[in-house]
Amino acid sequence: MIIPRPVELTVRPGEFVIPAALHLSSGPGATRAADLLAGYLGDRPRASEGPIVRLEIAPDELPYEGYRLEISPAEVVLSAPGEEGLFHGVQTLRQLLPPAALEPASAPPDAWRWPCVTVRDAPRLPWRGVMLDVARHYLPPEFLEEFIDRIALHKLNVLHLHLTDDQGWRIEIEGLPRLTEVGAWRTESMVGPAGSTRFDGIPHGGFYSQRRLRDLVAYASRRGVTVVPEIEMPGHARALLAAYPHLGNRAEVSLPVWTSWGISEDILGVHDEALEFCRTVLAQTVAVFPSRYVHIGGDECPTTQWETSPVARRRIEELGFTTPAQLHGWFLRQMQETLAEHGRRAICWDEAEQNGDLPAEMTLTAWRDPAHGVGSVERGHQVIMAPHRTTYLNYAQSTHPGEPPAPPNVTTTIADVYGFDPLAGGLPVAGGNRPGVLGIQAQLWTEFVPTPDHVRYLTFPRLCALAEVAWSEGGRDYEEFRGRLKAHRERLRVLGALRALDTA
Numbered sequence: 001m002i003i004p005r006p007v008e009l010t011v012r013p014g015e016f017v018i019p020a021a022l023h024l025s026s027g028p029g030a031t032r033a034a035d036l037l038a039g040y041l042g043d044r045p046r047a048s049e050g051p052i053v054r055l056e057i058a059p060d061e062l063p064y065e066g067y068r069l070e071i072s073p074a075e076v077v078l079s080a081p082g083e084e085g086l087f088h089g090v091q092t093l094r095q096l097l098p099p100a101a102l103e104p105a106s107a108p109p110d111a112w113r114w115p116c117v118t119v120r121d122a123p124r125l126p127w128r129g130v131m132l133d134v135a136r137h138y139l140p141p142e143f144l145e146e147f148i149d150r151i152a153l154h155k156l157n158v159l160h161l162h163l164t165d166d167q168g169w170r171i172e173i174e175g176l177p178r179l180t181e182v183g184a185w186r187t188e189s190m191v192g193p194a195g196s197t198r199f200d201g202i203p204h205g206g207f208y209s210q211r212r213l214r215d216l217v218a219y220a221s222r223r224g225v226t227v228v229p230e231i232e233m234p235g236h237a238r239a240l241l242a243a244y245p246h247l248g249n250r251a252e253v254s255l256p257v258w259t260s261w262g263i264s265e266d267i268l269g270v271h272d273e274a275l276e277f278c279r280t281v282l283a284q285t286v287a288v289f290p291s292r293y294v295h296i297g298g299d300e301c302p303t304t305q306w307e308t309s310p311v312a313r314r315r316i317e318e319l320g321f322t323t324p325a326q327l328h329g330w331f332l333r334q335m336q337e338t339l340a341e342h343g344r345r346a347i348c349w350d351e352a353e354q355n356g357d358l359p360a361e362m363t364l365t366a367w368r369d370p371a372h373g374v375g376s377v378e379r380g381h382q383v384i385m386a387p388h389r390t391t392y393l394n395y396a397q398s399t400h401p402g403e404p405p406a407p408p409n410v411t412t413t414i415a416d417v418y419g420f421d422p423l424a425g426g427l428p429v430a431g432g433n434r435p436g437v438l439g440i441q442a443q444l445w446t447e448f449v450p451t452p453d454h455v456r457y458l459t460f461p462r463l464c465a466l467a468e469v470a471w472s473e474g475g476r477d478y479e480e481f482r483g484r485l486k487a488h489r490e491r492l493r494v495l496g497a498l499r500a501l502d503t504a
């Protein structure tokens with residue numbers, strides 16, 4: 001009943017009863033995974049004898065993230081070639097507990113047991129991500145921690161945080177105080193989709209200090225989850241332009257942090273100061289987030305203001321370009337090079353590729369139709385498959401009239417998520433610097449999603465289906481998955497991840 005389905009799992013008779021005092025042994029490199037497991041078991045006192053739970057790093061032909069688990073009545077052995085594998089094995093141990101044990105504080109004494117099993121397991125794809133938009137609605141860091149823990153439960157390994165957009169700037173940047181004093185707050189929010197004329201009249205905002213973000217990164221790291229920050233540019237920039245109007249194309253116009261949804265023509269300028277601003281922000285961002293990858297946005301960037309801006313015209317001439325649209329790719333290339341100087345790799349939303357050649361080193365999040373992602377792989381990129389019809393969890397999950405407000409005229413069911421194959425047509429998995437599919441990612445945009453409960457509602461159980469697509473090899477049987485999901489829902493319920501609106 002494990003989700004995502006392991007490569008091999010054999011159940012044998014018998015069980016391992018977890019004693020009141022835990023005999024836990026962790027070899028070199030296994031301490032953090034052992035601590036995580038001990039926390040899931042209610043941080044009980046430790047013993048130095050009795051039935052033992054052993055975690056160890058051991059050479060194996062399994063990939064780095066793989067693990068082996070052997071549970072017998074007297075001993076539990078979790079071994080892996082790397083720490084990531086141990087973290088995943090710990091999550092399997094967590095799912096093998098009776099669901100009542102998932103809330104250790106209220107678990108009855110007889111919940112502490114594991115069935116005897118043999119597991120050999122490893123992921124299908126290296127990038128198994130979820131994007132959460134904390135720009136449209138600020139979400140409290142305590143909730144982000146809960147969210148990270150639930151991601152880890154499903155062996156997903158990336159939380160992509162969309163930290164900046166037209167409607168809010170959420171990351172503290174030293175030396176640029178107005179980003180959070182001004183850019184983090186809006187006077188009200190649009191009610192309904194882009195183009196609506198209704199507003200709620202309720203101020204909204206919030207931001208994360210660098211110290212709090214470092215804590216979040218550490219919390220995620222203790223679960224094998226990498227937090228990948230996104231600083232959106234050169235479009236979706238109205239919050240920063242509200243703070244620093246001279247970074248745009250109309251310094252004389254005072255723009256508020258945007259209260260509408262949609263695509264704004266007010267984007268960053270292409271003058272040196274705008275580029276320097278982005279470099280300053282990225283330098284501080286990489287100092288907070290140790291992730292190999294940093295996302296620089298790049299989507300939905302109308303270049304109309306660059307057509308008339310004298311600064312942009314000069315830049316076009318200086319670069320020998322023929323159209324303002326070429327500045328879009330150029331802008332992103334500058335920032336890709338900046339990140340490379342910091343030893344990092346840049347990611348952008350894939351549509352930026354259409355406005356100028358992006359270097360092969362740029363990883364792309366392919367959010368439109370999957371064919372765009374296929375094209376990007378063919379042109380030599382590493383691609384994270386994120387096609388909106390099957391991975392946008394902000395879309396309604398059914399046509400049920402009780403569904404909360406969501407983008408109009410589109411639904412993404414559990415079956416839709418489960419049915420998408422990111423490697424369809426025989427696409428290769430990316431590795432090293434080789435082009436291919438790096439992985440798959442769920443997106444949760446929050447224009448319609450103001451609260452943690454609403455995020456929980458939209459995320460589960462659809463994210464469980466995405467996790468299985470990301471982790472488990474093909475040969476999918478949706479009915480068989482639904483059977484496991486039924487049992488898994490009990491775990492989600494105990495964890496408070498399922499909300500009453502769940503009609504699926």
Ligand code: ACM
Nearest residue numbers: 299300349367388
């Ligand atoms: C996107 O949905 N604009 C990435």
